[in-house]
Amino acid sequence: MSEEQNEYRGQEFNKPVYVNGNPETNPEITVARVPYLLERYDFDKISKGGGFWTNMANILLGGAIGLFVNMIAKLIGSKMDNSIVFENWEVYGFIIALLLMGLCYLIDYCVPNEKRRIKKKIKEHFEKS
Structure with a gap:
């Protein structure tokens, strides 16, 4: 059996290292790219149904x-x-x-709306990262 090591500073590891105990009391998960901070307004617009023309097309x-x-x-x-x-x-x-109904779907496709604008903004954020 190998000897337990208590100090891990300044070393280079090429394989997993198992640490006994809790290495950190408040661990933080980090992502390699900048996360997209989704606002509540953006979430509401994305999660709810479409706009006026989509609703009219669904009714028709x-x-x-x-x-x-x-x-x-x-x-x-x-x-x-x-x-x-x-x-x-x-x-x-x-x-x-x-x-x-087809006309309403066509108008909805051609007219810009908030939901598509927000989705485009999110897509651009992740394409840059």
């Missing part, structure tokens, strides 16, 4: 799904019972909802 997506289910149900019902009439406005409503 829900409407389009509802119109599609209704359209399919009426189509099946009209095949089973002649008194149920499948009308063109149902198809038009579904198509208009899809077009408006």
Whole structure:
């Protein structure tokens, strides 16, 4: 067995060294690069949903799904019972909802928003490091 060593100053180590006891009473973890200090405002913007246009597109997506289910149900019902009439406005409503939803997603993609600005800032921070 090797002799226990109490002093580790000025030495160069090429393999792990096991130290008996607590080498430090308040250890600190350090990172090789400067950490990104995330503010509460930035965290809220990143963790919460998108902006106005994203919310509008999601609402229209829900409407389009509802119109599609209704359209399919009426189509099946009209095949089973002649008194149920499948009308063109149902198809038009579904198509208009899809077009408006696509337009909202396009506007959201083109218009700058706070969430994308913060994500870009964080990405630039880590690219520099």
